[in-house]
Amino acid sequence: MNLLDENWLPVRMHDGSQHWISPDRLSDPGIAAFDACRADFNGALAQFAIGLLQTCTLAASDSEWRALLKAPPDAATLAQWFAPHRAAFEFDGDGARFMQDFELRASDAEPNGIAALLIETPGENTIKNNGDHFVKRGQVRGLCPHCASLALFTLQSNAPAGGVGYRTGLRGGGPLTTLLIATGTPAAPAPLWQTLWLNVRAQGAFLADGVEPGMEAPYHTFPWLAAQSAIQKEQGDTTPLQVHPAHMFWAMPRRIRLDFDAVNAGACDLCHRPSERLIRQYVTRNYGFNYKGAWLHPLSPYYAGKDGLLPLHPQPDGLGYRHWLAWVLGMDNDKRKVQAASVVSHFLLQPRVEQKTGIALRLWAFGYDMDNAKARCWYDATVPLYGLGDCGPPEQKALREEVGAWLRGAELVASYLRAAVKDAWFSSDARGDFGFIDAAFWSRTEPNFYGLLRARIQDLREGSAGDPLAAAESWRRQLRAAALRLFDAELVGSSPISRQNPARIAAAHKQLSHSLDGPKLRQALGLPQSTKATAPTA
Incomplete structure (x- = not known):
């Protein structure tokens, strides 16, 4: 079975x-999107x-x-593009197999159940401790x-940590991926091709830094075409200088070989379609490719860490508007420096790109939140861009500074609200997870953020500077109103009177109001300090 010939990609038509x-x-x-039976498979398909x-x-x-x-290649042209790489996409047989270890054989190790390929499958220790409460074994x-x-x-x-020698992926375990996606209208829906091609660069740009001498051999791109030792020495590392730049898309940190001998007919447990060859097990060994060095995957944003640029990963607080700036334009302040995915920054820096292509854009972000x-x-999640591609570099820089101030202000207000609720409910030394307070605040203020963002981008697209201070002041009032409403009506004020401490609630509310009207929030938002006490606003 060759994956270039097989009808194996599930898609949804318009x-x-x-x-x-x-x-x-x-x-x-006619293809609208990928349509796999699992969300992580759709991300992988893209x-x-x-x-x-x-x-x-x-x-x-x-x-x-x-x-x-504008004029996509037809199927014959795509087949011509792919033809030189056919050998890399054989999925079974005795030779090299797609994404499978070149040397490993089914008889070389004890087999694992095929479910272990799925990242959420409970491990041996979880099953031993009977801890598979939410994701059950045997499914x-x-x-x-x-x-x-x-x-x-x-x-x-996405390979997460898996024990001694079981390597994480090139971007670590469960990386965040951000892709540009084309949006259309009910009358003219955007085809999948546009979304895919928006995240591909011309080869001249993709290979701008050149290819290291000797890295043209196919196995330097597709590592399963040769023994691991052809690239990485025993107990060694694999760096960008040891492979072709396109290797990033085909990184293979895990040594795996599917067992095509122990198969039988039946219905697939994921897609439920009948198959003559249901794969039930595979073998694996540790010490696969150990990716080290200055890898910069084009589909992921990176942040500045102590050891250089590191890929972003989803966190337990989810994905939301507080990440918009880092994903889209990047961030550079005293606390954090984030570099947007190169496919995103490369595209948005082209002059009037949305106007020239006639394609409206959104950003798609996805990934696993992994705990080892x-x-x-x-x-x-997807987030709007509101025609940002039609803003030039100066306008994008101005927007980066403004939105950065808005987010600093929102983070400050979230901390004020969290502290106030905690003081109203408990003594000052109470411990616990108060993340639900932050989640409520970010959710409540999201529509206001995007409304303000849309108006500011519209001003910049039309060549109008607008009034950044008025926008910041409007945002301050919206943050203030949301925090007080959450405190009064949905968090503290919603609990039964018999279980409240009025004195403690009054003191917490007073402190919250004082902080929301204080100089620190105005400074974070870039607003001038008031020369007189600010009257409370609704």
């Missing part, structure tokens, strides 16, 4: 029907398709790239080859 296609049909204008196109495209210049955005016993290939790619892309080997949550 008419709502579901089909399975081969990769050479990705440019079909990265697979983008990686395949980026690796194989013959578009060398930006002008060729733009031409293909997945057999996978069709299509779902098995998706599970394998998903694991290799434990998957706590899968996060998936």
Whole structure:
């Protein structure tokens, strides 16, 4: 089975029907989106398709790239692009297999149940302690080859810590991925091709730093085409200088080999389609590729850490508007420096890009929140850009500074509210997880943030500076009103009177109001300090 020929990619058409296609049909204008049976598979499918196109495209210049955005290549052209790499996409057989260790064989180790390919599957210790309360054991016993290939790619892309020598992915365990997505209208829906191609760069730009001598061999891109020792020495590392730049899309931290001998017919436990070859087990060994060094994956944002740039990962507080700036324009302040994914920054820096392409954009962010080997949550969100691509670099810089101030103010107000609720409910030394207070605050203020953001981007697109101070003052009032409403009506004020401490509540409310009207919030928002006491506002 070769994945370039097989109809294994689940997609949803614009008419709502579901089909399975081969990769050479990705440019079909009738395809709306990927439509796998799991959300993490949809994220993996997008990265697979983008990686395949980026690796194989013959578009060398930006002008060729733009031409293909407007007039996509047909299936025959895509098949021609992919043909030189056919050997890398064989999924079974005795030789090299897609995303599977070149040397490992089914008889080399004790088999694992196929469910262990899924990141959320409970591990041995969890099962031993009878701790699989939410994700139960025994739910997945057999996978069709299509779902098995998706599970394998998903694991290799997101690989969490898995014990001694079981490596994390090139971007660590459970990285955050951010992609540009094309939006359309009910009358003219955007095809999947536009979303995929927006995240691919012309080869001249993608390979701008060149390819290290000797890295043109296929196994430097697709590491399963040769023994691991061809790239990485025993107990060694793999750095960007040891491989082709496109290797980033095909990183293989785990040594895995699917067992195609122990198969039988039946229905797949994920997609529920019948298959003549349900895969039930695989073998694995530790000490796969150990990715170290200055890797900068084009689909992920990075932050400045002590050891250089590190990939962002979803956290337990979820995905929301407080991340908008870091994902879209990056951040650079005293507390944190974040670099947006290179596909995002590269596209947005092109002059009047949305106007020229006629494509409206949003940003899609997704990834696992991992606690070492434990998957706590899968996060998936899209955020608006409001035509930001039609703003030039000076306007984007001004917006970065403004939105940075708005977010600093929001973080400050969230801390004020959290402290006030805690003081109203408990003594000052109370301990516990108060994250639900922050979650309520960020959720409540999200519509106001996006309303203000849309207006500011509209001003900048039209060449009007607008009034940044008026926008900041409006935001201050909205933050203040939201914090007081949450305190009065939904958090403290909603509890039974018999269980309240009026004196403590009054003191906490007074302190909250004082902080919300104080100089520290105005400073965070870049507002001038008031020359007289600020009257309380509703």
